[in-house]
Amino acid sequence: MANTTNLAIPLVASNQAQKEVTLNTAIATIDAILNTGVIDRGLNTPPMSPSDGDLYIVGSSPTDDWASNADDIAYYQTTWKFISPNEGMSLWVNDEDISYTWDGTAWVSSVVNALDDLSDVAITSVTENDILQYNGTNFVNQNKIDSLSQIGVNTASDNTNKLSVNSSAVLFNHNGDDSQVKINKNASGDTASHLFQNGFSGRAEFGLIGDDHYQLKVSADGSAWFQSYVVTNSSGNIDFKQDSNFSGSLTCNDNEVIRAKLKDYCETKTAPASSSGSLTLDLENGNVFEVTLTENVTTVNLNNPPASGSGGSFTLILKQDATGGRSFTFPSSVEWSNGVSPTLSTAANAVDILTFLTIDGGTIWYGFLSGVNFS
Known part of the structure; x- marks a missing residue:
């Protein structure tokens, strides 16, 4: 028996007996196809008491009267009959209120599902x-x-x-004036933020995270997070949560720098100790050094001075220990007024204060004795 090309509807042959059987089968098939609302989708077992005209989309593992008809359209007309879907055929599933289309491999929800x-x-x-x-x-x-x-x-x-x-870019354009993106959270303890991910694993997040203060935090693995800073909402003060290393120069000119605390060449006091007659003063650790002499110092290293062309200075506080009489040899790069090195106090617990200045990257240090024999 010949069938139509697209829907496999049986055709009546010219010399066929019982033409009404073929014609009725064709009409029933057309009736089923034109009724594009099916009762259910994905059932694998036929319903117990179907009515004539009932339509179903068969599931992927059918049994009983539906066996071997996975994903077909099953319609009941005295017995179960089946229509193999063509790519592009669409049916409305009544119990889901969603339209599905056969894409050649599976039934997929159509655009109505998105609305x-x-x-x-x-x-x-x-x-x-x-x-x-x-x-x-x-x-x-x-x-x-x-x-x-x-x-x-x-x-x-x-x-x-x-x-x-899913897009390479998203555009929010103005409508003639301003343009804002608003993120509103439910309560103070909730989060309203922008989260940046790599492979769906968090790497950076900023916003109102768990409270109402603006903050930035980062992560290397999406699990361990580090706060970078928090901006207090009542004052605008910035609280840096991690130690920061700054390099380069800060040129103030006429601009006011308020409450700045810089690691390089800042007014920070350190107390280095000598070892085996050698003492190192690292200017990146501060520019006020308090040294208690517990031995004779014969070698002094002045490390990490400012670059040539920038002025840099430090203050050295030399304290004799309870024994006293310790000597201190200045490095050869230090030049003194009139070329004379000062005589330091040797009494027990005596304190001398000296200041040093360079403008050529530490090639020459100009030395000044600020005070002697403090106690």
Whole structure:
């Protein structure tokens, strides 16, 4: 028996007996196909008491009378009959209120699924972009779409990511004046933030994270996080949470620098100790050094001076220990007024204060004796 090409509807042969059987089968098939609303989708076992005209989309592992008809359209007309779907065939699933289309491999939800709150939608004009919504009686022209439960653009949305977009860029353009992106949270202890990920693993986050103070935090693995800074909302003060290393020069000119605390050449006192007659003063650790002489110092290293062309200075506080009589040999790069090195106090617990200045990267240090024999 010959069938039509697309839907396999049986054709009546010219010399066929019982033509009415073939004709009735063809009409029943057409009736099933034209009724594009199926009762259910994905069942593998036929219902117990079907009625004539019932339609189903068979599941992937059918049994009993539906065996060997996975994904076919099953319709009941005295017995179960089946239609193999063609690519592009669409059916409405009544119990889901969703339209499905056969893509050649599987039944996939159509665009109506993305507009969950609308009964039926039609774009009537490409130029006018009219959107029609069925209100139960007729179609009404809508100039906006409200209360959609989920939207996926070039991807699938889910209950967590109700708006999901797969795109190389997203543009929010102004409408003639300002343009703002607002993120509103429910309570102070909740989070409203921007989270940056690599392979869906967090690497950086900024915003109101767990409180109402603006903060930035980073992570190398998405698990261990480090706060970089927190901006207090009542004052605007910035609290840096990690030690920072700054390099380069800060040129103040006429600009005011308020409450700055810099690691390089800052007014920080350190107390280095000599070892085996050698003492190292590292200017990156501060520029006030308090040294208690517990031995004779014969070698002094002045490390990490400012670059040539920048002025740099430090203060050296030399204290004799309880024994006293310790000597201190200045490095050869130090030049003194009139070329005479000062005589230091040797009494027990005596204190001498000296200042040193360089402008050529430490090639020459100009030495000044600020005070002697403090006690």
